[in-house]
Amino acid sequence: MLREHSGGFFVELGIAEGGSSALALLDAASRRFLAYELEANRLAALDEFVDSRGLGDVFTAHYGVDQGDRETLSRLVSGDVGDDRIDVVFDDASHILGPTRTSFEVLFPRLRPGGLFVIEDWCLDVRFHAEMVAVFKAMSPEERIAAFQEQAVTGREVKAERPLMDLAIELLLVQGGYPDVVSGVRFSEHGVVVERGPRPLDDEFRVADFVHDTPGYLN
Ligand SMILES: C[S@@+](CC[C@H](N)C(=O)[O-])C[C@H]1O[C@@H](n2cnc3c(N)ncnc32)[C@H](O)[C@@H]1O
Numbered sequence: 001m002l003r004e005h006s007g008g009f010f011v012e013l014g015i016a017e018g019g020s021s022a023l024a025l026l027d028a029a030s031r032r033f034l035a036y037e038l039e040a041n042r043l044a045a046l047d048e049f050v051d052s053r054g055l056g057d058v059f060t061a062h063y064g065v066d067q068g069d070r071e072t073l074s075r076l077v078s079g080d081v082g083d084d085r086i087d088v089v090f091d092d093a094s095h096i097l098g099p100t101r102t103s104f105e106v107l108f109p110r111l112r113p114g115g116l117f118v119i120e121d122w123c124l125d126v127r128f129h130a131e132m133v134a135v136f137k138a139m140s141p142e143e144r145i146a147a148f149q150e151q152a153v154t155g156r157e158v159k160a161e162r163p164l165m166d167l168a169i170e171l172l173l174v175q176g177g178y179p180d181v182v183s184g185v186r187f188s189e190h191g192v193v194v195e196r197g198p199r200p201l202d203d204e205f206r207v208a209d210f211v212h213d214t215p216g217y218l219n
Contacts, residue, residue: 014093018046068099109201
């Protein structure tokens with residue numbers, strides 16, 4: 001996918017040890033590559049990689065940045081992107097609804113029309129449930145009872161937060177109502193790819209302003 005945008009302007013949220021950034025830099029020869037990572041420690045190996053290939057003018061990484069911190073992310077992105085336009089954003093960071101929504105709202109307006117925003121692992125919740133169903137189906141009735149008893153004894157809390165896939169569904173609804181904002185949404189088990197439409201958008205962009213969930217899919 002990156003090769004299709006070879007020479008483009010890429011942004012990655014959540015770089016872990018820097019492997020995916022390095023691979024993208026090698027494979028797609030980006031003209032500019034920005035990375036934002038929550039962990040505060042610089043990645044020495046990634047710095048060495050960038051220096052050894054003379055990519056210092058192409059690659060900029062900011063550490064200690066929370067994708068859910070709208071003010072900080074907006075300030076950094078404004079300084080880094082300026083009047084340029086991004087071709088592809090990869091969000092492989094928290095996979096949590098609130099922070100993922102915030103960074104989407106900060107970065108999506110700065111994509112060029114036709115540019116892509118990739119939210120990786122949008123479907124972790126349903127994948128987890130599918131795997132749990134498979135595990136329980138493979139158990140004998142006695143094993144199932146024991147598993148439920150263990151759960152009751154440990155008293156683990158059930159997460160009440162809404163899942164990341166809410167955002168993916170909202171973006172599908174945006175495409176339906178406002179194709180000039182979101183001109184395409186493609187789903188795979190790895191990620192959802194959201195294509196930016198031509199409507200001018202600014203820092204006030206909020207996904208919720210373009211979602212009309214009249215059937216109540218998200219209730
Ligand atoms: C799945 S790993 C990224 C893997 C990397 N993209 C790769 O393929 O090599 C997720 C990364 O996101 C970072 N992260 C988690 N929550 C974040 C947040 N709220 N803001 C920014 N980064 C975050 C984690 O510290 C971690 O490094």
